[in-house]
Amino acid sequence: MRNSLRLASLSLAASVVFAWPSLAAETAQDFVTKAAIGGMFEVQSSKVAQDKLQDQGLKDFAQKMISDHGAANAKLESIAGEQKLKVPADLDAAHKSDVDKLQAGAAPVDASYADMQKAAHADAVSLFEAYAKDGDNAALKSFAADTLPTLKMHQDMIQKVATTAPASDGSTPAVTSGATNPAAPVPGANSFTEAQAKSAIEKAGYADVSALTKDDNGIWRGTASKDGKSTPIALDYQGNVVAGTK
Known part of the structure; x- marks a missing residue:
């Protein structure tokens, strides 16, 4: 039973x-x-x-x-x-x-x-x-x-x-690796996740992307390397990737 x-x-x-x-x-x-x-x-x-x-x-x-x-x-x-x-x-x-x-x-x-x-x-x-x-x-x-x-x-x-894509207000567009955008990084509401930000920076030609944090202006900031040299890196909501900014 x-x-x-x-x-x-x-x-x-x-x-x-x-x-x-x-x-x-x-x-x-x-x-x-x-x-x-x-x-x-x-x-x-x-x-x-x-x-x-x-x-x-x-x-x-x-x-x-x-x-x-x-x-x-x-x-x-x-x-x-x-x-x-x-x-x-x-x-x-x-x-x-x-x-x-x-x-x-x-x-x-x-x-x-x-x-x-x-x-x-x-x-x-x-x-x-x-x-x-x-x-x-x-x-x-x-x-x-x-x-x-x-x-x-x-x-x-x-x-x-x-x-x-360009900013919604029609201001300076996003740049690709090697281009120059004097207004970047542009402050604004940033919808990129950390993984997406890292991917965008890597696609711009950088490696060893690390320590990414989003600041109060909606800009992802961290460090990355290119040509064997480490540099501060930034990604704004337009997708602009800018090196050497802190």
Whole structure:
């Protein structure tokens, strides 16, 4: 009897453990709702911002968002219809607020648009990765897995474009390694993470980047080496990399 009870307890525990991943995963309707809203936001925000962008790289990115997400949205709507799932007709309040900000903002809106796109693609990649792995609908899992590489490519694009885009007020643009920008480093709200700041500095030709901290002006400061020599280094919110500043 004791052995029977013990086996029954182990069986129940195992069933709970193995059932947990499916409980944690997005349901098909949750995925459709979030994916559709995210896709609509990409298209609407890019259409609104396109004529207010100054940097050509961001303009090209916005056009790609309209094209790529427009196609993905149509495919998602088709699959959702086949699966008898509801596709939202409009944005939720948070995404609509962001689109309204771009609509009301004075040109150029480069920094605002880039920040929104970085956040939106971080959310999208996370959503699609999770559903492609643990989703509860085969057709939607396939869609998530097929779309994920494009979303990751978009995420990489906006990180690179945002690093070299001009300031939102149209002031001095970001510089590449070896160029000169007398105004840099430019104070301003900096959305780069420490890892992104380090990567941007390394791409400018520096190695051994260390001790990075963001100061009160939004400028990442630390040390790095180039040609065997160590130097103070700074990265501002525009992506300008400036050596020899403290």
